[in-house]
Amino acid sequence: MKLRSHFTFNRQQRSGILLLLLLIITLLSIYWFVDFTDEDTFDTSSAEIVAAQKELDSLRLSELERRKPKKYPFNPNFITDYKGYTLGMSNEEIDRLLQYRKEGKWINSVADFKKVTGVSDSLLAELSPNFKFPDWVTNPKPKTTFKDYKSGKGYVEKSFAQKIDLNKATEEELQQVTGIGEALSKRIVSFREKTGGFSNDIQLYEVYGLSPEVVQRTLNLFTVKTPKPITKINVNKASASDIATVPGISFEMAKKIWEFRRLREKITSFQELEKIEGMTERKLQLIQLYLSIE
DSSP states (O other): OOOOOGGGSOHHHHHHHHHHHHHHHHHHHHHHHSOOOOOOOOOTTSHHHHHHHHHHHHHHHHHHHHHSOOOOOBOGGGOOHHHHHHHTOOHHHHHHHHHHHHTTOOOOSHHHHHHHHOOOHHHHHHHGGGBOOOHHHHSOOOOOEEEOTTTOOEEEOOOTTTSEETTTOOHHHHTTSTTOOHHHHHHHHHHHHHHTSOSSGGGGGGSTTOOHHHHHHHHHHEEOSSOOOOOOEETTTOOHHHHTTSTTOOHHHHHHHHHHHHHHSOOOOGGGGGGSTTOOHHHHHHHHHHEEOO
16 A cells, blocks of 8 residues: 655645644643642641541440440359359369358358459459449448447457358257347258258348347347358249249239339349339348349
8 A cells, every 4th residue: 555645635635634733732731741630629627627537536436335335333243154154264163162152161252262263464453343342341330349238248240260160050049149048049940951051141031020129139149150051043034923932022023023023134144233212232132142144
């Protein structure tokens, strides 16, 4: 194919070819020398943007904190296998605690919990702020001098070693307490035989006819040293009738506990039961002897 000379075209055609070449050269120049990249005009370092970002971060952290499971105060003496697992304790640490409690001993301080379980300092620092011990442990009263109304002489509260085992006390020994005669001593022994033995000193308050003052005088001379093991009932699975078998808990109170659990689907801490009308601290302590949370 032979190329035609430029001069073989007429004037109008030559003008068109030149115009096309100029257009191509112009477009190539624009392509090579002009920067078409978009310039980012959004300044993320401005004060308004930084303030808005901080507010969004704060809202996000608040929402994450709200979604975290709430931690309720609890008595470490009543930690179950499941509760210990959720708290991050190892099986060995849980077993040491349960064995300690089976021996009838009590955890009365953070130091006791550390000594018995052997948990790490980091885990103890996380758990201990939620420990809740009874008032008589956290705010112990000074040893009181009691007055014996028979002799008129005062006496100082005895130590644990000096006291007589309440599960082995005879009627005659119980009658040494001011305010306990033949009838009440028989009633205490009958209550003990009916329940298979005392598991905790607090059960003495459930003996009919014993006033709180007489119970306090009794516990100055007697205490439970050989506690009766109790097969606990899971409160999250128990019926109202099951809960009513707890000594000192009426069917009406058992029904309130059952309805309270149904409304919340599950009870995670005994302290939640404080919200129930008619629930006293003494009843709550008694319930914890017979019920468990799993």
